[in-house]
Amino acid sequence: MIRIIVLLACAILAAPAFAHKASDAYLTIERDGASLRGQWDIALRDLDNALGLDANADGDITWGEVRMRETDIAAYAMRRLQVSSHGERCTLAPLAYLVDTHTDGAYAVLKFSGACLHAGPTLAIDYRLFEGLDPQHRGLLNYVEHGQSRSVVFSADTPQRIVGGDSGGAWRQFATYVDEGVWHIWTGFDHILFLLSLLLPAVFVRMPDGWRSSMSFRASFVDVAKVVTAFTLAHSITLTLAALSIVVLPSRLVESGIALSVVLAALNNLFPVVANGRWLAAFGFGLLHGFGFAGALHDLGLPAGSLALSLAGFNLGVEAGQLAIVVLFLPLAFALRSTWAYRRMVFAGGSAAIAMVASVWLVERAFNVGVFSALAAR
Amino acid sequence: MAILKPGRRNLALAAVCLMLCASAGATPYVPADDRIVLERLPEKGDPALAHLKRMRAELAANPRDLDIAVPVVRRALEAARTLGDPRFLGEAQAALAPWWKAADAPPIAVLLRATLKQSEHDFAGSLADLDPLLEANPAMAQARLTRATVLTVLGRYADARRDCASLAGRVAPVVVIGCEAGPASLSGEARAAYDALAGILAQQDADPGVREWAQTLAAEIAARRGDFTAAEAHFRAARALDPRDAYLKGAYADFLLDRDRPRDVLPLLRDDTRNDTLLLRLALAERRLPDQRGIFTEHRSDLAARFDAARRRGDSVHRREEAQFRLVIEGDAHAALALARENWAVQREPADLRILIEAARAAGDAAALKIATDWIAAHHLEDAAVLAGLQVVR
Numbered sequence: 001m002i003r004i005i006v007l008l009a010c011a012i013l014a015a016p017a018f019a020h021k022a023s024d025a026y027l028t029i030e031r032d033g034a035s036l037r038g039q040w041d042i043a044l045r046d047l048d049n050a051l052g053l054d055a056n057a058d059g060d061i062t063w064g065e066v067r068m069r070e071t072d073i074a075a076y077a078m079r080r081l082q083v084s085s086h087g088e089r090c091t092l093a094p095l096a097y098l099v100d101t102h103t104d105g106a107y108a109v110l111k112f113s114g115a116c117l118h119a120g121p122t123l124a125i126d127y128r129l130f131e132g133l134d135p136q137h138r139g140l141l142n143y144v145e146h147g148q149s150r151s152v153v154f155s156a157d158t159p160q161r162i163v164g165g166d167s168g169g170a171w172r173q174f175a176t177y178v179d180e181g182v183w184h185i186w187t188g189f190d191h192i193l194f195l196l197s198l199l200l201p202a203v204f205v206r207m208p209d210g211w212r213s214s215m216s217f218r219a220s221f222v223d224v225a226k227v228v229t230a231f232t233l234a235h236s237i238t239l240t241l242a243a244l245s246i247v248v249l250p251s252r253l254v255e256s257g258i259a260l261s262v263v264l265a266a267l268n269n270l271f272p273v274v275a276n277g278r279w280l281a282a283f284g285f286g287l288l289h290g291f292g293f294a295g296a297l298h299d300l301g302l303p304a305g306s307l308a309l310s311l312a313g314f315n316l317g318v319e320a321g322q323l324a325i326v327v328l329f330l331p332l333a334f335a336l337r338s339t340w341a342y343r344r345m346v347f348a349g350g351s352a353a354i355a356m357v358a359s360v361w362l363v364e365r366a367f368n369v370g371v372f373s374a375l376a377a378r
Numbered sequence: 379m380a381i382l383k384p385g386r387r388n389l390a391l392a393a394v395c396l397m398l399c400a401s402a403g404a405t406p407y408v409p410a411d412d413r414i415v416l417e418r419l420p421e422k423g424d425p426a427l428a429h430l431k432r433m434r435a436e437l438a439a440n441p442r443d444l445d446i447a448v449p450v451v452r453r454a455l456e457a458a459r460t461l462g463d464p465r466f467l468g469e470a471q472a473a474l475a476p477w478w479k480a481a482d483a484p485p486i487a488v489l490l491r492a493t494l495k496q497s498e499h500d501f502a503g504s505l506a507d508l509d510p511l512l513e514a515n516p517a518m519a520q521a522r523l524t525r526a527t528v529l530t531v532l533g534r535y536a537d538a539r540r541d542c543a544s545l546a547g548r549v550a551p552v553v554v555i556g557c558e559a560g561p562a563s564l565s566g567e568a569r570a571a572y573d574a575l576a577g578i579l580a581q582q583d584a585d586p587g588v589r590e591w592a593q594t595l596a597a598e599i600a601a602r603r604g605d606f607t608a609a610e611a612h613f614r615a616a617r618a619l620d621p622r623d624a625y626l627k628g629a630y631a632d633f634l635l636d637r638d639r640p641r642d643v644l645p646l647l648r649d650d651t652r653n654d655t656l657l658l659r660l661a662l663a664e665r666r667l668p669d670q671r672g673i674f675t676e677h678r679s680d681l682a683a684r685f686d687a688a689r690r691r692g693d694s695v696h697r698r699e700e701a702q703f704r705l706v707i708e709g710d711a712h713a714a715l716a717l718a719r720e721n722w723a724v725q726r727e728p729a730d731l732r733i734l735i736e737a738a739r740a741a742g743d744a745a746a747l748k749i750a751t752d753w754i755a756a757h758h759l760e761d762a763a764v765l766a767g768l769q770v771v772r
Contacts, residue, residue: 019684020463020652024691039406044417045465059422064412098406099416103680103687104652106416109406132475136468138691153692 021104023137025129029083029114030144031164036090036114040077041100041107042129047073050133063099066108070097074110082126083114086300090116090123120300121176121310122164127154146172162302174313177300181317184296185325190258190361191289193354195322197265198227198278199329200347203337206272211347213338224330226279228322234286235293236315242294243302243311254291256366261285262358269351293318420463427457437473444484447473451490458497462624462653464695470494485511489521496528499695499724504528519548526557533726535561535757552584556592563599564728566758572599576608590619594626601633602728604762609633624653631659632729636763640666651677654684658699662706678707697721701733711740719746726753728761735767 026041044061047053051072055065066073074094083090091114098109116123123143130137139154143163152161185191202223204211214220241247265281268274274281293314302310336342364370409416421427430453437446450473458466474491477483483491492507508525512518522541529538542557555578559571575596579589597612613630620626627646634642643663650656661677664670685700698721705714715737722734731750738746751768753759 018652019654019657019680019687020461020465021654021684021687022464022691022693023468024687041406045419048417048419049469054419059419059428060415061417061419062412063409063414063416066416067412098408100406103683111406133472134465134468135471135475135478136464140690151690153690155692 018101018105019103023130023134024102024140025137026102026107026140026142027081027127028142028144029123029125029163031123032145034085034090034116034119036083036092036116036123038092038112038114040081040110040112041102042073042077042110043102043104044099044106044108045104046130046134046137047076047108050130051076061106066099067097070108073097073108074112077110077129078112080128080131082124083116084124084126085116085122086118086120087124088117090114121173121180122162122300122302124160124162125152125154126160128159131156131159170309174309177310177313178317178320180297180300181314181319182321182324183317184293184314185318185321188292188296190262190358191292191322192325193358194258194262194265194285194289195228195231195325196329197262197269197351197354198231198282199224199326200333200351201269201278202227202330203333203342204347211272211343214334217334220334221330223278224326227282228326230279230283231286231289232319232322234283235290235318238287238290239293239297239315239318240290240311242291243297244307247291249291251295252365252368254288254295256362257288258285258292259358259361259365261288263355263362266351266355266358269347270355420457420461426453430454430457434469434473442476444477444487447476448486448490451494455490455493455497460620460622460624462650462655467494467497485515485518485521489518489524492521493524496524501528501532501725516544517548519545523549523553523557526561530561530564531725531727533564533753533757535565550584550588552578552588552592556588556595559595559599563602564757564759566760568599568603568760572596572603572605575599586619590616590623590626593619594623594629597633598629601636602761602763606633606637624650624656628655628659631656631663635659635662640664644670651680654681654688654696655699657681657684658703662702665707681707694720697724698730698733701737705733705737705740711737711742715741715743715746719749722749728759728764731759731761732764732767735764739767 023043023046025043025046026039028039030037044053044066048061051069053061053065053069055068071094074097078092078094081092083092092112093114094110094112096111098111100107100109125141127139127141129139135156137156141152141154141161141163142149143152145164150163152163154161201211203214203220205214205219206212214223238247242249265285268278268281297311297314300314333342333346336346421431430450433446433450433453437443437450440446451470454466454470454473458464458470470490471478471494474487474494477487478491480487488507488511492504492511495501495504495507505525505528508521508528511521512525515521522545526538526541526545529535529541538561539558542554542561545554545557555574559575562568562571575592579592579596582589584592593612593616597609597616600606600612601609610633613626613633616623616626617630627650631643631646634640634646640663643659644667647656647660647663651660657677658681661674661681664674664677667674681703685696685703688694688696688700697717701714701717701721704710704717714733718730718734718737722730731753734746735750738744738750754764754768
C-alpha cells in the first residue's frame with residue numbers, strides 16, 4: 001500500500017506546473033518510401049471528453065482506465081486521420097500504447113505504422129480529430145522525411161494538407177518528379193494512344209489514292225519530330241498554366257476533350273482529313289492533354305516551397321517517357337511500313353480499335369458513366 | 379542484493395520513480411501500475427463543472443436545441459473566465475456550432491458568439507456580430523454592455539460611453555455606472571467616474587457577481603489615480619465576494635507588484651500555476667525574492683514552454699503577457715517590443731500601453747514611444763504607473 005502511495009505521490013510531485021491550454025495533439029509522421037511510422041500524442045482530458053475515459057467517474061484518470069480503452073482510443077483516432085499517397089489511402093495500424101506529459105498534462109501516446117500502395121512524392125493528410133467536439137483543437141504535425149522535418153498545423157478550417165516533396169534536397173526532389181512524369185505517361189493510356197494515332201501514319205506519305213510507304217527515314221523522322229515537338233510544346237504550356245492555377249478548367253471537360261482528341265486522331269488515319277498538317281492537330285489537342293497532366297500533378301501535390309522545380313521535373317519526365325515510346329516505335333514502324341501486317345492490322349486495325357476504345361472513354365467521361373466497368377461486372 | 383528496510387525500500391522506489399517521472403516529457407513510457415493517476419479532470423471537486431459536463435452530454439444528444447446550448451455556452455464561458463482555461467472556449471464554440479456561421483442565427487446565439495470572440499481577443503469579429511445585432515435589437519442590454527466593453531478595450535471611449543448611456547433604466551444603476559466608469563476613467567474623467575462608482579457601491583444592493591465586478595473596476599480606477607489605500611480596500615472587498623476570479627487575482631497581483639509587495643503575491647497565486655497569465659505574475663514576484671530562486675527558475679522554464687506551445691498552435695491571444703515575459707524575465711527588449719507593438723495593434727488597455735512604453739524604453743525605440751505619448755495626450759489618460767514609466771524616460 002505504501003508503495004502505491006509513493007508511486008502516486010511521485011507521479012504528482014515530479015510533474016511540472018501544468019498549464020491551462022487550448023486543445024492540441026502532437027502528431028509525428030516519418031516516411032520512408034511507401035512505409036510510414038507515426039506517433040500521436042493526444043491529451044487524456046480531450047479523449048475523456050470524446051470517449052468518457054473516467055470509468056468510475058471519480059474525476060481522476062488512472063493508467064488502468066486508459067489501458068482498458070486503448071483499442072477504442074486507437075480506433076477513434078485512426079478513423080479521424082487519413083493519409084493518402086498517389087490518391088490512394090494508406091493503411092494505418094496501431095503498434096503500441098504509452099503515455100507522456102506535455103505542458104498541460106498527461107497524454108495518451110499512440111505509436112502506429114502505415115503502408116501506402118505507391119510511394120508518391122507527397123502525402124495528402126486529412127486530419128479531423130475532435131471534429132465537432134472542439135473547433136479550437138489543433139493538430140500539430142511534425143513530418144519527417146530524409147532526416148528533415150517540417151511542421152504543419154491542422155485546424156477545423158484547414159483539415160487537409162499536403163506534405164513532403166520538398167525534403168531531401170533539390171536534386172532528389174527533381175528526380176522524384178521526373179520519375180512521376182515518366183510513370184504518368186506510361187500508364188496514361190489516353191496520352192499514349194493519342195500520340196500513337198498521330199505517329200502511325202508518319203511512315204507513310206499521303207497520296208490522292210491513299211497512304212503510300214515513305215521513301216526516306218529522314219522524312220518520317222522529320223514528320224515525327226514535328227508532331228512530338230508540337231505536342232510537347234502545347235501540353236507544357238497548359239500544364240504550367242494549370243499547375244500555377246492561372247487557367248483552371250473543369251476536369252470533366254478536360255478528360256472528355258482528351259478522349260475526343262484520341263477518337264479524332266484515330267479516325268483521321270482511316271478517313272484522312274488532315275494529312276501533312278498533323279503537327280497542328282498535335283498542338284491544338286496537346287493543349288488539352290496538358291490540362292490532363294496538371295490534374296495528375298495536382299493529385300501528387302506540389303511542394304509550395306519549390307513549385308517550379310517540381311513542375312519542371314514532372315514535365316521533363318513526361319517528355320522523356322514520351323520520347324522513349326517514339327524511339328521504340330519509329331524504327332520498328334519504318335522497317336515494317338510496307339508489310340501487310342503493318343498496313344492492315346497495325347495501321348488500319350489499330351486505328352479503328354483506338355477510335356472505338358476512345359469513343360467509349362468519351363461517353364464515360366462526358367456522361368459520367370462506367371461502360372467498361374459495367375461490362376466487366378457482367 | 380541487499381535487503382532494504384521498508385522505509386529504505388520506499389525511498390529507493392521513490393528515487394527510481396522520480397527518475398522515471400523526470401524523464402516524462404522526453405520519452406513516452408508505460409506506467410508501472412494501473413492505479414497511477416495520470417490526469418485530474420477539472421470537474422474533480424467542482425460541482426459546477428460536473429454539472430456542465432452532464433449538460434454537454436445532454437446537448438450532444440440534441441445538438442440543435444438552443445435551450446440546452448445557451449446554458450452550456452454560458453457556463454463554459456464562465457469557466458473559461460474564472461479558471462483561465464481556454465479548453466472551455468472550445469467547448470462553448472462546439473455548443474454554438476449550429477449557429478456559428480449562420481447569418482440568421484437567433485439573437486441570443488449571436489450574442490454568445492460575440493462574447494466568445496471577445497474572450498479570444500477577436501474584437502473585430504465580436505463587433506461584426508454585435509453591430510447588426512444591436513441594430514435589430516436596440517433594447518438588448520447584455521449585447522450593449524458587451525459592445526461597450528469591446529469598444530473600451532479598443533480605446534473607442536466615446537462610442538463605448540454612448541452604449542453605456544443607453545443602458546440607463548434597463549439595468550441596475552450600478553451596471554450603468556460601472557459600464558460608464560471604465561471608458562470615462564480612461565478619457566480624462568477618472569475622478570468623476572470613481573466617485574460615481576464608489577457612491578453606488580456604498581449602497582450595496584446589487585447581486586454579488588455585479589458587486590464583485592464593480593469593486594474590481596473601482597480598485598483599478600483608484601490604483602490608476604494613485605489612491606492606493608482605496609484601491610487596496612476595493613480589491614479586498616472584491617476578493618471577499620469571489621476569491622476564485624482569475625481576472626481579479628491578476629489585477630490584484632499587478633497592483634501588489636506595482637506597490638513593491640511581491641511577497642503578498644505568493645499566497646495569492648500559489649495554486650494558480652495552470653493559468654499562464656497568473657503564473658507570469660507569480661514568476662514576476664518570485665524573481666524579486668532571493669529566497670524564491672529555485673521555484674522561479676522552474677516557473678520561468680514552464681512559461682517559456684507554454685509560450686512556445688502557444689506559438690506552435692498559432693495562438694497569439696497572450697501577446698501582452700509574452701511581451702512582459704520577454705522583457706522582464708528574459709531581458710530581450712527587441713522581442714518584447716515587437717510583441718508589444720503587435721499587441722497594441724489589437725488592444726489598447728492601460729496595461730497594453732504600459733508594456734509598449736517599457737519595451738520601447740528598454741529597446742531605445744523613440745518611434746514606439748511616440749505612439750504611446752501621442753495616445754496619452756489624445757485621450758488624457760490618467761494612470762499613475764504609466765506616467766511614472768514615462769517620467770523615467772525623460
